[in-house]
Amino acid sequence: MYAILSTPNFHHQAQTLAQKLQLPLHTEKSTDTTFYLYYTENGLNLIATHLNVGPLHLDFNHGVLHQRLQRATISKEPLARAVGLHKNPNLHLCDTTAGIGREGCLLASLGARVTLVERSPIMVALLNDALNRCNAAWRERVILIAADSRNFLATTKEHFDVIYLDPMFEAHSHKAQVKKEMQYLQALMGPQEDADALLTVAINLKPGRIVVKRPLKARCLLDKKPDFCLNLAAYRFDIYLS
Ligand SMILES: C[S@@+](CC[C@H](N)C(=O)[O-])C[C@H]1O[C@@H](n2cnc3c(N)ncnc32)[C@H](O)[C@@H]1O
Structure with missing residues (x-):
């Protein structure tokens, strides 16, 4: 394959x-x-022969990812507020579902120290390649770990102020124009049914805050009511305080 x-x-x-x-x-x-x-x-690329889209290539120095980081501010980025960067601009965060690193690196560019954890070796290779080529100052605040976050969190000695979870949303067939990155993630990972278990391990670690990204109408992970939610147009952040 x-x-x-x-x-x-x-x-x-x-x-x-x-x-x-x-x-x-x-x-x-x-x-x-x-x-x-x-x-x-340009570096490492991924092509899926069965998808009707071009190759996936991650680049934090140019293009869409770069522009997004350039434009970002703590006050304008809902994720930055959700993780509490406006209160603690240097917080230490574990992004347990790194994916293409867009959100984790965004938070690093806004001041957070970020440990990215990703279990797909293919995504890790692409992300590692992009981080190695990255010449931005925030790069030194990012560590990439190739692991299943459930194992990583269960064994780490690190203390995290915030743990962030962005498990794969279910693909909806009527949303045919899912962005290229998401098409690749969905094709590579398939359905993921262990997000509840990931939240359980995160809770056991007792960080100051856990933030979970969910589709607007989806149930809460573990059916656990968050302390508060930040609702956006297409998704929401469920926020659990310790
Ligand atoms: C929706 S994507 C995350 C996108 C990411 N927030 C971004 O900004 O690029 C979910 C990613 O989490 C990874 N993932 C899911 N469960 C994981 C786990 N238990 N440990 C490590 N990675 C996991 C998947 O392989 C996938 O790459």
């Missing part, structure tokens, strides 16, 4: 990544592989 594609000038990097991820190395695309990771001059 997954493979690394060796491209003319990047054979060595492709070989190293194939060994690291224990994935086959192909020199051309084959029909039995759905996802290919490959290098270009």
Whole structure:
């Protein structure tokens, strides 16, 4: 299903990544592989042969992700308020569902120290590549851990002021124009039914605050009523205080 594609000038990097991820190395695309990771001059890319969208490439120095970080302020970003950055601009946060790192890096760019945890080795490879190329000052406040957050939180000695959860939302077929990034995440991860368990482990760690991103009408994780909610147009943040 997954493979690394060796491209003319990047054979060595492709070989190293194939060994690291224990994935086959192909020199051309084959029909039995759905996802290919490959290098270009820009860095690492992911292409899904069954999706009708271009490659996924993460870049914090240019483009959409960069612009979003450039524009962000604590007062304008609902997530920044949800995690309490307006009260403690240097807080230490664990983003337990790093994904493409958009939200975790946004919070780091606004001053937080952020531990990103991601369990998909493919996403970790893309994110690691983007962070290695990132030349922004906030980069030094970010650590990326390749792990299942349930295991990470159960064993970490770190103290986090805030734990953030953004589990995959269910894909709704009528929302055909889901953004490219989300299409890739949904195609890679499939349905995830362990978000309740992740909240349980987060609660056990007793951080100052836990923030969970949920679709507007979805039930609360663990059916646990939050201390308060921040409702936005398309989703809400459920906020639990210790
Ligand atoms: C909706 S995406 C998160 C998007 C992210 N907030 C962003 O801004 O890019 C969910 C991600 O969480 C990851 N994930 C879900 N459960 C996890 C767990 N228990 N441990 C680590 N990663 C997890 C999935 O692999 C997926 O990449």
